[in-house]
Amino acid sequence: MFKIFIVEDDQRLAVLLQEYLQRFGYSTHIVQDFDRVKQEFEAAAPHLVLLDVNLPKYDGYYWCRQIRNLSTCPILFISAREGKMDQVMALENGGDDYITKPFDYDIVIAKIMSHLRRAYGTYAGGGGERSVNFDGLRLDKDRLYLSLNDERVELSLTEVKMLEELMQRGEEIVSRDRLLEKIWDDQTFVDDNTLNVYVTRVRKKLSALGIEDALQTVRGQGYRLVPRWEEKQ
Amino acid sequence: MKLFLKDQRPLFSFYILQLLTVSGVYWLDGYRNIAMVLYAALLSGCLLAVYLVFRYMSNRSFYRCLEQGEGLDAFKEVSPQTPLSEYLHRLLKKQYRHYVSELNRQQHKINHHLQFITQWVHQMKTPVSVIHLMVQDSDDSRSTAIGDEVDRLRKGLDLVLYTARLDSFSHDFVVEKLDLESLVRAAVSAQKRLFIRSKVFPQLEFTSKEPLFIATDEKWLTFVLTQILTNAVKYTANEPGTIAIRGYRKEDEAFLEIRDEGVGIPDSDLPRVFDAYFTGENGRNFRESTGMGLYLVKQICGQLGHRVELESAVGQGTLVRLIFRSEFSNLTKE
The missing domain is CATH 1.10.10.10 (Winged helix-like DNA-binding domain superfamily/Winged helix DNA-binding domain)
Incomplete structure (x- = not known):
């Protein structure tokens, strides 16, 4: 059972993502306190992170660097900005992939599965997708x-x-x-x-x-x- | 020199007048020594000439600048020698500074505005994203209708974004060697919802055996293709309809033609289709049109070095042709 860590300040978007991911058998954790993302990450110990760039307090790039001090798990950025420089920034700050908003569920799931496969070597996400x-x-x-x-x-x-x-x-x-x-x-x-x-x-x-x-x-x-x-x- | 002489014309006239007056007075008094009179005139004339030469030399650069009619910049070189030119020089300098600072102020304003617009568009993309996700999964007519509107919203936001970015194009584009066919396929597939919903379907035909490589920016060209495709669908009234997309190579250039069988553009509107805010006959008859689509297409292609052509006949359809200079396509000969 893979756990996905969702760092997105738009609550509705986060909940929609959560519902969709849970249908695929993933468990999820939505960050509540944007001052303590790192601590919540440690406590949740997820397998993969979905990280928005525009967050209150610190931006996504900052939290990516912080999380990278603790883990090499896949980190997927989500952002409305689709400029090439934004994507390069994301990847240089430790991210593994970049999804632009508005996005399709298909793409999110496909990318999550692809990164989980690469990181953990199996397809297992709770069954149901293969x-x-x-x-x-x-x-x-x-x-x-x-x-x-x-x-x-x-x-x-x-x-x-x-x-x-x-x-x-x-x-x-x-x-x-x-x-x-x-x-x-x-x-x-x-x-x-x-x-x-x-x-x-x-x-x-x-x-x-x-x-x-x-x-x-x-x-x-x-x-x-x-x-x-x-x-x- | 000409300006200087022109300027001194009144002086000449008055000088001659004065000479005649003084000579006249003496003549009327009885003085009859004409040789002496002429000698005096000559001497006097020489003094005038010396004065004029001196005057000219001291203001030469100033007169030259005025004659050539150059901008305010040129006057910076001139060093004023006479009171008039000095004050004029000062005035010009002041005006120039004023104009430069006003320009800067306006430029600042524009930059601020641009920043605001860009921020706003990105912020709007989040709620659009939320709505998109909410209806993506459902299949009932209400959700699909909302989905249609969300698609239009997203396109509108992109339009604003790209229009705003057009001014600072040089900071924002990266040229790569790309395969035209895959780029077109990606752009077409990205619009699959549009095609399916409107029942107007694309047909692709790339006749060249080898891939057509072109030098372009993927993001901007994709935006251009999306505009053209959206137009083609919008103005095709019959369903089911087709959009024919052809790609081929002619000598050193790669051609992309997108043809629809829609309402076409009246001859009277044709010369102005690429103008900004131009909606023409069709804009009035069809749904809301900003008139910016083709304008952006032309501007962006201009920046990227691609040519755009448009042919149309009312009742028959419209053909948009993009021509790419492909120095890279020479490589396909290998």
Whole structure:
């Protein structure tokens, strides 16, 4: 269980981050007293630090240097400033990475995981990110396959992204726009037709596992995954 | 010299008049020795000439400066020899100092203002970030609508930031050798929400076999591309629509064309699209437009050494072309 230390004076932002990180199985500590960041760090003994640059009293660079006297754990700066000099300053003061605001959850999580991997050598963050489970249906994001009981079927990366979103939402409807955003590919982008194509493909893959009518189209709203495979178990 | 002589014209006239008057008086009195009169005139003329030469020599530099019509700077060299020029010199010096200090004062004001704006924008980015996070995870129509508005807010903030930074461009840019295609892909992907939400999709076509390297600043060029892409989407009314992005090489230059099939720009507006605050016909018919987008594009490209061209036809669409001088692309020949 990894612990993340959040140094951010905007309380709401800190809480949002905390909630999101906890969903991924990380435990968190939000700094309360910005005079005693170093002491709180010692007491919390976290594995990774998210550090804002603009803080009351001393700035993020100062606290980074202070923390570096105690630990070599990964320190990720977050800041609204995206100038090159700001980033260089952050890194020269002991930081390991830099995230600019406004940021996407995806980026924060990806960077945190990447740095934890490098620092501690494992993926473990409480489980849940490498595979997705939905009522017995299991999606392996690393090895790209979908399995139900003992049967499995291979998936393309785009199909994995699509299923991940559908499965994480449970039975909720996922809008077309959101799915398109998730499957957006840097190489081929998407167009209006892309979604239909992939929905068809995913349905075929589900059929290969013997699952029919699970991926439903909700007219005017989007798609959802209904667990029709419980009867099989 | 010309100015000096021009200035002395009244003196000449009065001198001759006076000479004639005095001679006239003696003539009327009966004096008839013309040779003597002429001799006296000649002597008198020589005295005048000597006086004028002396006068000219002492004020030569002053007259020269005045004639050449140079700025206040030039007068600093002049050392005044006559009372008039000395006082004038003093006045000019005073004016110059006044003007320089006023300029400095204004420059200070501008710098303060710029600092304030930059600080403010960065502070605003935090609440925008908070809202963005709050709605990022939800998928209902309300959250996506708020997400759209947050995107617009963020773009507006960036617009202000980059406009403010334009003046101190030289402190703020770093030129590197970059692959045009990956830069464009990154800029396009960063706007994926915009494309998806508006149902106007990008299509990329880079025909060159080798990568197109250009010398540019990533941050500024990305901002330029974002402006062009946002415009292209904004003015495409039909959905689903396409934005065609082509990259190719011609001789020693790399070309990037972004074409939309939108409403186009009327001929009457075309010459002014790059002017600041110009919104034209389309600005009036479409949603709020600051008129700054293309102006910034032109300014930034100018600073980076890239050319910008725009072609458009009403009802057919608009094409924006960026031309990069690529001394680096010669390396791809290896």
